[in-house]
Amino acid sequence: MGTILANIIAIYRRELQSYFLSPASYVIAGTFWLLSGLCLFFILLSPSSLISQVAARDQMGITTPPVDVAYEFLNVFLGAVGNIALFVLPMLSMGLYTEERKRGTLELLATSPITNWAVAVGKLLGVLTFFITMILPLLIYEAIVLGASNPPIQPTTMLLGHGGLVLLAGAILSLGMFLSSITSSTGLAAMLTYALNFFLWVVDYIAQGIGGSLGGALGHLALLKNFTNFTQGIFDTSSLVLFISYVVLGLFLTAQSIEAFRFQRS
């Protein structure tokens, strides 16, 4: 057990180090910050945005029902960040295994006394940590906006919203890691992950179209619907279970595919 943990930490540290040393990851982070910054800007200042709508309502003297602007803002903003994440995360996960294949280091890992599981867990934790550092600056934006809110926002709402974002990222990264483990082309890995994201994004609409029990079952797979639960400050165990299932599924498939695809030349 101790050695497994030590191995996970070794992989985790190396993975994290390569993210912080690679220019590509800064480009990805920069894109993410730029897009989320733009979202913030439009949510706050655009004429058709939430804030101006509420302001207009106030001017017209409509006060019922009362609107919790801070809460609405967080909901809309985190929803937008979640959409951006769907676009950015495949770029983080695409190289997880394809790069190892290209460099031949997969052969090093596969001939070291370390299990495929430990490698996969270490990698996922590494990339997830990098994503968490990517969302840290967003907290500053939010602090500036929400600092002005009265009454102040509920800490649990904040926690659930961001926790949901991390869970969403974990699910996508885990599945993206699996897709990068089955190919040696980084581009193909990214495309497959985008396709999967798109499917999990629209599956809710498909489910509504199908209806019935199959539709109901499909509807539960949707990422955004479950993510929205979190951003609205609703703690839903089934959403939590869904995200964790995606993470475990991704890890499991990755470990299995590395075992099965060993014979393929790197």
Add this chain to the structure above:
Amino acid sequence: MIQVEHLSKTYGSTPAIQDVTFEVEKGEILGFLGPNGAGKTTTMRILTGYLPATSGTAKIAGFDVHEDSLAVRKRIGYLPETPPLYPEMTVEGFLHFVARIKGVSAGDRPVRVNMALKRCNLLEKRKVLIRKLSKGFRQRVGIAQAIVHDPPAIILDEPTVGLDPRQIIDVRNLIKSLAGEHTIILSTHILPEVSMTCSRVAIINRGRVVATNTPDQLMAQLNSGLGYELEVEGNAEALAQHLRNLAGIQSVHVSQVQNIQAGLPSDLPEADLSGSRHKLAIALSSSSDDLGRQIAATVVRGGLGLYEMKRSRVSLEDVFLDLTTEEKPPEAIAAIEPESDAPEV
């Protein structure tokens, strides 16, 4: 230390290796010699547990490479064909990482890493990013990662490929210095490497081990004594016939020498066949005396011009070629040769 028994591996329906059997004693260096695509890398990958074998068993230090994969992986160092390196890491950082995943305890790590750096002459490059290293240094880092955890068995896949002569000598000396305490298998298609570094050689061709022995004995096994090489001008085929009739001559091979005179292309119609130069490779049967006199006399009697005559000795290269080259059937040669010699119309 390493026992390989009846190992076979099939990719789809193509066999990569068939019935490979050999053994390596503790402290030995076994050279795995074969042309490209003979199955060297496949065998090594099975030994390291990277690939499962289709049938047969391989054991390292008593552990089956498939059943006890983790135990085996702890006891081997492996340098694949391309050294597995993370370009964004420093040499030292990378070796620390490898030591960690190979299970070297935290207390031993600095010592082990230092030892590997020293052995591979990497001390002055320890803080350099791997990305910035030249090919020779990368190869050394590759060897360093294979020995950093002080494994009893080391498997090196073409360790000197792509290095300059100076570096090749360094790497060979390094490998030799590792023998004794470590058991080493190295693969190569470079022949002198084997005779220089290895205590035993396994020659592999088309997935089969065709010979296993010490380099000296392998040469002795095939050495049918002396031979001669001639370069003559005139009717070489007739000369070859005469020579074959001499007692004690095992075989005579005739090959044409490119016409170098005045840069004339040899396929010009006016090029006189009987006047062109030929090389003759003559093998003497092992029991015969030195036939140099008789050979020279035959050449002179035939009225041919003699441009070169030298004694030849069977080298490991000949052993290798002899074991790995399949002789063309005589009909096939007959069908090809007149055509290539005939002047173009």
